[in-house]
Amino acid sequence: MSARPTMREVAALxxxxxxxxxxxxxGVPTVAPELVERVRAAADQLGYRPNLTAANxxxxxxxxxxxxxxxxxxxxxxxxxVLRAVEDFAREHNVVVxxxxxxxxPQRERELTRALVNRRVDGxxxxxxxxxxxxxxxxxxxxxxxxxxxxxxxxxxxxxxVSDNRGGARLAVEHLLRTRRRTVAYLGDDLAIQTARxxxxxxxxxxxxxxxxPDERLVRHGLRTAEQARAVARELFAAHAPEAVFTxxxxxxxxxxxxxxxxxxxxxxxxxxFDDIPLAAIVRPGVxxxxxxPAAVGRLAVGRLFARMAGDTSAPAAHTVPTRxxxxxxxxxxxx
Amino acid sequence: MSARPTMREVAALxxxxxxxxxxxxxGVPTVAPELVERVRAAADQLGYRPNLTAANxxxxxxxxxxxxxxxxxxxxxxxxxVLRAVEDFAREHNVVVxxxxxxxxPQRERELTRALVNRRVDGxxxxxxxxxxxxxxxxxxxxxxxxxxxxxxxxxxxxxxVSDNRGGARLAVEHLLRTRRRTVAYLGDDLAIQTARxxxxxxxxxxxxxxxxPDERLVRHGLRTAEQARAVARELFAAHAPEAVFTxxxxxxxxxxxxxxxxxxxxxxxxxxFDDIPLAAIVRPGVxxxxxxPAAVGRLAVGRLFARMAGDTSAPAAHTVPTRxxxxxxxxxxxx
DNA sequence: CTGAAAGCGCTTACAG
DNA sequence: CTGAAAGCGCTTACAG
Numbered sequence: 001m002s003a004r005p006t007m008r009e010v011a012a013l014x015x016x017x018x019x020x021x022x023x024x025x026x027g028v029p030t031v032a033p034e035l036v037e038r039v040r041a042a043a044d045q046l047g048y049r050p051n052l053t054a055a056n057x058x059x060x061x062x063x064x065x066x067x068x069x070x071x072x073x074x075x076x077x078x079x080x081x082v083l084r085a086v087e088d089f090a091r092e093h094n095v096v097v098x099x100x101x102x103x104x105x106p107q108r109e110r111e112l113t114r115a116l117v118n119r120r121v122d123g124x125x126x127x128x129x130x131x132x133x134x135x136x137x138x139x140x141x142x143x144x145x146x147x148x149x150x151x152x153x154x155x156x157x158x159x160x161x162v163s164d165n166r167g168g169a170r171l172a173v174e175h176l177l178r179t180r181r182r183t184v185a186y187l188g189d190d191l192a193i194q195t196a197r198x199x200x201x202x203x204x205x206x207x208x209x210x211x212x213x214p215d216e217r218l219v220r221h222g223l224r225t226a227e228q229a230r231a232v233a234r235e236l237f238a239a240h241a242p243e244a245v246f247t248x249x250x251x252x253x254x255x256x257x258x259x260x261x262x263x264x265x266x267x268x269x270x271x272x273x274f275d276d277i278p279l280a281a282i283v284r285p286g287v288x289x290x291x292x293x294p295a296a297v298g299r300l301a302v303g304r305l306f307a308r309m310a311g312d313t314s315a316p317a318a319h320t321v322p323t324r325x326x327x328x329x330x331x332x333x334x335x336x
Numbered sequence: 337m338s339a340r341p342t343m344r345e346v347a348a349l350x351x352x353x354x355x356x357x358x359x360x361x362x363g364v365p366t367v368a369p370e371l372v373e374r375v376r377a378a379a380d381q382l383g384y385r386p387n388l389t390a391a392n393x394x395x396x397x398x399x400x401x402x403x404x405x406x407x408x409x410x411x412x413x414x415x416x417x418v419l420r421a422v423e424d425f426a427r428e429h430n431v432v433v434x435x436x437x438x439x440x441x442p443q444r445e446r447e448l449t450r451a452l453v454n455r456r457v458d459g460x461x462x463x464x465x466x467x468x469x470x471x472x473x474x475x476x477x478x479x480x481x482x483x484x485x486x487x488x489x490x491x492x493x494x495x496x497x498v499s500d501n502r503g504g505a506r507l508a509v510e511h512l513l514r515t516r517r518r519t520v521a522y523l524g525d526d527l528a529i530q531t532a533r534x535x536x537x538x539x540x541x542x543x544x545x546x547x548x549x550p551d552e553r554l555v556r557h558g559l560r561t562a563e564q565a566r567a568v569a570r571e572l573f574a575a576h577a578p579e580a581v582f583t584x585x586x587x588x589x590x591x592x593x594x595x596x597x598x599x600x601x602x603x604x605x606x607x608x609x610f611d612d613i614p615l616a617a618i619v620r621p622g623v624x625x626x627x628x629x630p631a632a633v634g635r636l637a638v639g640r641l642f643a644r645m646a647g648d649t650s651a652p653a654a655h656t657v658p659t660r661x662x663x664x665x666x667x668x669x670x671x672x
Numbered sequence: 673c674t675g676a677a678a679g680c681g682c683t684t685a686c687a688g
Numbered sequence: 689c690t691g692a693a694a695g696c697g698c699t700t701a702c703a704g
Contacts (some may be wrong), residue, residue: 054696
C-alpha cells in the first residue's frame with residue numbers, strides 16, 4: 001500500500017509552488033503553458049489524485065458535492081427507479097449519491113440522517129420512515145437542505161414530492177365500478193403508513209360518490225408481503241366472493257392475483273392494483289393497475305433539492321405527481 | 337443558513353480545551369464526568385455536529401468510512417439486491433455506500449472510478465462495464481481496494497465474484513433436454529458481454545453432451561430489451577417452431593414468454609430462462625428459471641472488500657456463486 | 673503569472 | 689485527566 005502522493009510532492013517534482021499545482025488541477029487558465037506541462041507530467045508520473053475531501057474543507061461553503069438519499073429499501077423496484085433518476089441529475093452536476101435503506105424504522109432514519117449530516121452531504125432526499133420529523137427541522141436550521149418524497153409531513157416543514165395516492169386510488173375504484181360491479185373488496189398495507197391511509201381514503205371516496213358504503217367484511221389492512229396478501233385474499237375471496245377488488249400496493253396485488261388464480265376466480269373478480277408490476281401484461285387476464293411514476297418523483301425531488309442548495313428560501317411546497325391507469329383486462333372484465 | 341458551530345465554539349461555551357471536546361465526541365473514557373456533562377450541554381445547545389470529513393483528514397489512514405459501488409444500473413432489480421446486501425454489511429461497520437450506474441459504458445466506469453478515488457472512498461466494488469480494466473490496476477497500486485462482480489477480468493487483477501453462468505446455463509438446458517425435446521432455441525444478450533458469452537457456452541455444452549449441435553437458425557444474440565426480444569422471439573417461433581427455448585437473461589425471458597403467449601404456443605414450447613423474474617409463478621405455465629443469487633454476490637463482494645481494506649494481501653481470487661433451478665412448469669412441459 | 677502565509681475543522685503527538 | 693502546538697491536504701487572501 002504505497003502512500004498516496006500529495007500536492008506538495010507534485011509541486012516539488014515539478015519545481016513549482018504548491019499553489020501552482022492547485023491552479024493546474026483546478027483548471028485555472030492563468031498559468032504559463034510550460035508550467036502546466038511540467039505539473040501535468042509530475043502528477044502523471046506520481047499517479048497524483050487530488051484529495052477532494054481536503055479541498056472542500058477550506059473551499060467556500062464547504063460543499064462536498066455529495067447528496068444523501070434515504071429510501072425505504074433500495075432493493076425495492078420503486079426505490080431503484082427513484083435512485084436512478086436522482087443519480088442522473090446529480091451526475092450532471094458532478095455530485096454523487098449516498099444511498100441507504102430505512103426499513104420503515106424511524107430510529108434508523110434519525111441515525112442515518114445524523115450520519116450523513118456528519119459527513120456533510122450538501123442535501124438530503126428522504127422517504128420518511130414515519131413518525132416524528134422534528135429532526136429534519138433541527139438539521140434544516142443548521143443549514144441542511146431536505147426534500148421529502150412519498151409522504152407528506154404535517155406540518156409541511158420541507159418540500160415534498162408525493163404521488164396522487166388518494167386521487168389515483170379513487171380513479172382506480174371508479175374504473176372498477178364502471179364494470180357495473182357493486183361489491184368491491186379492499187386489500188391494503190398497514191394503515192400506520194400514510195400512503196396506505198390515503199389510498200384507502202380514495203377507495204372510500206369512490207364508493208361514496210357512487211352511493212355505496214365500504215363493507216367491513218371485504219376490507220383488510222396490514223398486509224406487508226405477497227405471501228401474507230395471498231393467504232388473506234384467498235380466505236376473503238372464498239368466504240365472501242366480492243365482485244371486484246382494489247389492492248393498495250404491488251406486493252398485495254401480486255398476492256391477490258395469485259389467490260384469484262388458485263381459486264379459479266380470475267375471470268370473474270375484477271381487479272385494479274395501485275403500483276405497476278412487471279409481467280402484468282402476460283397474466284391472463286392482464287393486471288390493470290394505477291401506475292406511479294417513480295422517475296418523475298426522483299426528478300422533481302432532486303430538482304427541488306438543488307434549488308434549495310442553491311439558496312432558494314421560498315416556503316416549502318408539496319408537489320403531487322399524477323398516477324396513470326393502465327388497463328390490461330383485469331379491471332375491465334365484463335360481468336358474467 | 338446559520339453557520340455550523342465548530343468544535344472550537346463548543347469548547348469556548350463549555351469552558352474547556354478543544355481536545356476535551358474531541359475526547360467527549362469520540363467517547364474517550366478518560367474525561368472527568370463533570371466536563372463530559374458540560375461539553376454535552378454545550379454541544380446540544382449549539383446543535384453541534386462533528387465534521388467527519390475534517391476528522392478523517394488527520395486520522396491515521398485517512399479512512400472516510402465510505403465505499404463505492406459501481407453497478408450497471410441501480411434501477412435494475414438484480415443491482416438493487418446487490419446494493420442492499422452491500423449496504424447491510426457496510427452499515428454494521430458504520431460505513432456508507434456511494435452508488436452509481438455505468439450503463440455498460442467503459443468511459444463512464446473510468447470517470448466514476450476516478451471521481452470516487454478523488455473522494456477517497458476506502459474501497460470500490462465494481463460491476464465492470466467491459467473493456468479494458470487497467471485503470472483498476474493503477475488505482476490498486478496507489479492503495480485502493482477493489483472487488484469486481486459479475487465479470488471475470490483477464491488477467492485476474494482483483495477478487496471477483498461471479499455467478500456460475502456457464503454451469504448454470506448448461507444445467508438449465510440439460511433440464512430442458514430431459515423433456516425429450518431435441519430442438520432448442522437460444523435467445524440471448526449481446527455477445528460482447530462476458531456473461532452472455534458464458535451462458536451461450538453453457539448452452540452449447542449441454543447440446544454437445546447430448547450429442548446435439550446448435551442450429552444457427554434457432555440462435556439469436558444481441559437482445560437488449562424485452563420488446564426487442566419479444567419481436568425476435570415471435571419471428572423465430574413462428575418460422576421454426578422449436579421444441580424448447582433457453583433465454584439468457586430476465587428481459588429476454590419476459591419477451592420470449594410474451595411471444596409464446598401471443599402465438600398460443602406457451603404449452604407446447606418448453607422454456608427455461610436465466611435469472612428469476614417476478615410473477616413467474618402466476619403465468620400459465622409458470623416460468624421455470626435458473627435463478628442467480630444477487631444477495632450472495634453482494635455479501636461475498638463486500639466481505640472480500642473489507643478483508644482487502646483491512647490489509648489482506650493474498651493473491652486475487654475468483655469466487656463462483658451457484659445458481660439454482662426453480663421449476664415452475666414451463667421447463668417441464670410434457671411433449672404433446 | 674507565481675508563491676509564501678494563514679486557515680478549513682479536526683486529530684496526533686506531546687508535555688504537563 | 690487536560691490542553692497548546694503541529695499537522696492532515698488542500699484553498700483563500702495577499703503580496704509581489
